[in-house]
Amino acid sequence: xxxxxxxxxxxxxxxxxxxxxxxxxxxxxxxxxxxxxxxxxxxxxxxxxxxxxxxxxxxxxxxxxxxxxxxxxxxxxxxxxxxxxxxxxxxxxxxxxxxxxxxxxxxxxxxxxxxxxxxxxxxxxxxxxxxxxxxxxxxxxxxxxxxxxxxxxxxxxxxxxxxxxxxxxxxxxxxxxxxxxxxxxxxxxxxxxxxxxxxxxxxxxxxxxxxx
Amino acid sequence: xxxxxxxxxxxxxxxxxxxxxxxxxxxxxxxxxxxxxxxxxxxxxxxxxxxxxxxxxxxxxxxxxxxxxxxxxxxxxxxxxxxxxxxxxxxxxxxxxxxxxxxxxxxxxxxxxxxxxxxxxxxxxxxxxxxxxxxxxxxxxxxxxxxxxxxxxxxxxxxxxxxxxxxxxxxxxxxxxxxxxxxxxxxxxxxxxxxxxxxxxxxxxxxxxxxx
Amino acid sequence: xxxxxxxxxxxxxxxxxxxxxxxxxxxxxxxxxxxxxxxxxxxxxxxxxxxxxxxxxxxxxxxxxxxxxxxxxxxxxxxxxxxxxxxxxxxxxxxxxxxxxxxxxxxxxxxxxxxxxxxxxxxxxxxxxxxxxxxxxxxxxxxxxxxxxxxxxxxxxxxxxxxxxxxxxxxxxxxxxxxxxxxxxxxxxxxxxxxxxxxxxxxxxxxxxxxx
Amino acid sequence: xxxxxxxxxxxxxxxxxxxxxxxxxxxxxxxxxxxxxxxxxxxxxxxxxxxxxxxxxxxxxxxxxxxxxxxxxxxxxxxxxxxxxxxxxxxxxxxxxxxxxxxxxxxxxxxxxxxxxxxxxxxxxxxxxxxxxxxxxxxxxxxxxxxxxxxxxxxxxxxxxxxxxxxxxxxxxxxxxxxxxxxxxxxxxxxxxxxxxxxxxxxxxxxxxxxx
DNA sequence: GATGAATGAGCATTCATTCAT
DNA sequence: AATGAATGAATGCTCATTCAT
Numbered sequence: 097x098x099x100x101x102x103x104x105x106x107x108x109x110x111x112x113x114x115x116x117x118x119x120x121x122x123x124x125x126x127x128x129x130x131x132x133x134x135x136x137x138x139x140x141x142x143x144x145x146x147x148x149x150x151x152x153x154x155x156x157x158x159x160x161x162x163x164x165x166x167x168x169x170x171x172x173x174x175x176x177x178x179x180x181x182x183x184x185x186x187x188x189x190x191x192x193x194x195x196x197x198x199x200x201x202x203x204x205x206x207x208x209x210x211x212x213x214x215x216x217x218x219x220x221x222x223x224x225x226x227x228x229x230x231x232x233x234x235x236x237x238x239x240x241x242x243x244x245x246x247x248x249x250x251x252x253x254x255x256x257x258x259x260x261x262x263x264x265x266x267x268x269x270x271x272x273x274x275x276x277x278x279x280x281x282x283x284x285x286x287x288x289x290x291x292x293x294x295x296x297x298x299x300x301x302x303x304x305x306x307x308x
Numbered sequence: 309x310x311x312x313x314x315x316x317x318x319x320x321x322x323x324x325x326x327x328x329x330x331x332x333x334x335x336x337x338x339x340x341x342x343x344x345x346x347x348x349x350x351x352x353x354x355x356x357x358x359x360x361x362x363x364x365x366x367x368x369x370x371x372x373x374x375x376x377x378x379x380x381x382x383x384x385x386x387x388x389x390x391x392x393x394x395x396x397x398x399x400x401x402x403x404x405x406x407x408x409x410x411x412x413x414x415x416x417x418x419x420x421x422x423x424x425x426x427x428x429x430x431x432x433x434x435x436x437x438x439x440x441x442x443x444x445x446x447x448x449x450x451x452x453x454x455x456x457x458x459x460x461x462x463x464x465x466x467x468x469x470x471x472x473x474x475x476x477x478x479x480x481x482x483x484x485x486x487x488x489x490x491x492x493x494x495x496x497x498x499x500x501x502x503x504x505x506x507x508x509x510x511x512x513x514x515x516x517x518x519x520x
Numbered sequence: 521x522x523x524x525x526x527x528x529x530x531x532x533x534x535x536x537x538x539x540x541x542x543x544x545x546x547x548x549x550x551x552x553x554x555x556x557x558x559x560x561x562x563x564x565x566x567x568x569x570x571x572x573x574x575x576x577x578x579x580x581x582x583x584x585x586x587x588x589x590x591x592x593x594x595x596x597x598x599x600x601x602x603x604x605x606x607x608x609x610x611x612x613x614x615x616x617x618x619x620x621x622x623x624x625x626x627x628x629x630x631x632x633x634x635x636x637x638x639x640x641x642x643x644x645x646x647x648x649x650x651x652x653x654x655x656x657x658x659x660x661x662x663x664x665x666x667x668x669x670x671x672x673x674x675x676x677x678x679x680x681x682x683x684x685x686x687x688x689x690x691x692x693x694x695x696x697x698x699x700x701x702x703x704x705x706x707x708x709x710x711x712x713x714x715x716x717x718x719x720x721x722x723x724x725x726x727x728x729x730x731x732x
Numbered sequence: 733x734x735x736x737x738x739x740x741x742x743x744x745x746x747x748x749x750x751x752x753x754x755x756x757x758x759x760x761x762x763x764x765x766x767x768x769x770x771x772x773x774x775x776x777x778x779x780x781x782x783x784x785x786x787x788x789x790x791x792x793x794x795x796x797x798x799x800x801x802x803x804x805x806x807x808x809x810x811x812x813x814x815x816x817x818x819x820x821x822x823x824x825x826x827x828x829x830x831x832x833x834x835x836x837x838x839x840x841x842x843x844x845x846x847x848x849x850x851x852x853x854x855x856x857x858x859x860x861x862x863x864x865x866x867x868x869x870x871x872x873x874x875x876x877x878x879x880x881x882x883x884x885x886x887x888x889x890x891x892x893x894x895x896x897x898x899x900x901x902x903x904x905x906x907x908x909x910x911x912x913x914x915x916x917x918x919x920x921x922x923x924x925x926x927x928x929x930x931x932x933x934x935x936x937x938x939x940x941x942x943x944x
Numbered sequence: 945g946a947t948g949a950a951t952g953a954g955c956a957t958t959c960a961t962t963c964a965t
Numbered sequence: 966a967a968t969g970a971a972t973g974a975a976t977g978c979t980c981a982t983t984c985a986t
Contacts, residue, residue: 130343147945318968537950631910656912701895713925771960
């Protein structure tokens, strides 16, 4: 009836609906897991009915893929540049603070669900690879530009350390879900070895020249 | 009248069935998650039908609880004493090797599933608390007797480090499931800071000055 | 853009589906009892699949509750006024005829099933009370306006007679299910004493002197 | 180990077990219906496990058949002779009292379950016929010897009245299960017409010459 | 685009029944 | 005769998905 042009175009409206559904899904997945979350619940959390969901996503797996993709893109396009822009001497502290944040944009348990659905479709498998690759690449960038001598490490070493950071993030994430407090001190302990260019490569437990 | 006594008594036979079902469940949960794993699949993997399952467990949640309980008991009664018996200078290496093992007895993602089912019943909630408590207590023991000066740390500090170790184990676990290689080198990097009694508490990333 | 309006609105369509399911359920319950009737069977009898059932009722018990409620409402709103409108001298005959009808709207065995499910939920218990109360209230109305001196009976006496009528209806109902013919003559014999205002209260079997 | 002869022979012991199971079944059926009662529950109520059940009955239907048979036999061999032995003038009162008893040996709802299982096997169908026939025959006997002029009624009329009595018993039974009080006064009202040889056969409600 | 009635595959769970003990 | 572990058919129910509105 009204002829007043809508504030939001069709596309914007649609995007807003998608965003609400994705946020709702993230909550539902965190609470019940991918299998345990129902589409009705997700739609209801977003303030819609299941019809809205199917207008925007082909199925639950596509929702998961989209969600993971957006989160990793958010990391690559927003978090990462922001951190890289921080002066070198405060950078590691910033990273630690970011890791300790309540809901970091990298819900790694989400990626775990993606890994479990890997067999569902080629798209899903591709999405998993994409997400993990971008994740590790982003972390490697952080380390490459990171001060304190990390820039001088050989590529292979930096790649290993990126995986270690990912493990630290993942572990922190999991602890949170287990109800165990993963505070700044815990993160600091986990990152200490990784951030020290001198941590030796000669064997476990030898981090500080203990076998001298 | 009586025939030759059977090799296995009824109770033994039953226990063997339970064990098989528990092992099968661990596999199925790792592959599809708690919600995603079907009882039919679990029973079939164990070589039984669903009836055998219900003859041994009240429901799927009880299976999960039992599984977590057994794994943590296995850790406390077998793994922990074994590691503690290792001479001090090889201990950290042994821990690292143990963490890197394919299927360490602490499937922490299992405990995550338990956390998600917490609301199911008081038993489930209690089981979660029990498991997490024993887990942290075991790790603290390890650290207390651990060489390299860790024994001298104040209790509070050791407690924080126990949580950090748990995060390291959890992260390693998750990486494995994500298809990212969490090899000995990664574990070494994660543990380096934790194992160094001197890792300072003054801020993230300050580890590099600790061995000066 | 819009096509010709449908003959039935969505709500009407839904109501029609519910009605069909309720009728099918009445048949299935009469044949196999509440526990013995399967939802698949009920849905199939109504020409639907089980999904339609769960789209309209929360569970089997709610179906039973709804069914009993509708039957008693049908009795109160349709049968009762119809009978009360009949001229006094033909009324008892009409009641008898109604009782003898193949499927009177008061399937009392249905209410028996409700009684057995009483513990299921507060709703179920409330429904049982509601149904029995309305049933007795309706019968009392019948007796109050009934001719032949019943109108002059004290309230307590009329209440007892209402219960006797209910027993007669129930008995007739059960006989039918047992394969024993409960024809008009049987009903007449059962109602004779109840309908006679003079039936004494001094002991069983004393009716024969009442018309002296 | 013990050589002392058992007080009960094997057969007696077996019979005692059967009896306990039958009584337990009667309770369970009354509470949950035939379909709703589980064999485990029945066995447990009797103080046994399901194995004892299967040592004594082929299946649940056979249990029901046996139960109905025993109850009707009990009626024919114990209740009926006892009532027939009562002096004529107190007999109807005795019948009324018997009907009002808490748990008359004729649980007609049990017979209803039998009717529902009729299709199960020829044995079941035969049992149903047997039970209903003996029931009606017993009641006819009561009426035939009954005083107050009933003895002079033609056979066909007595047969109709037997059915009416059965309906009265059934109705009373059902009322009890519905939580409606079916006291002596209710029974008296139901039996009044049946017991009066003069209740006319010309139409409903005409019991007392109302159409004169 | 969104709704919600209906579908139907899938799943947890119950339970009658069997059989080795 | 009784036990209880295991079976497997049956059933209530959930939920992803479709489609007419």
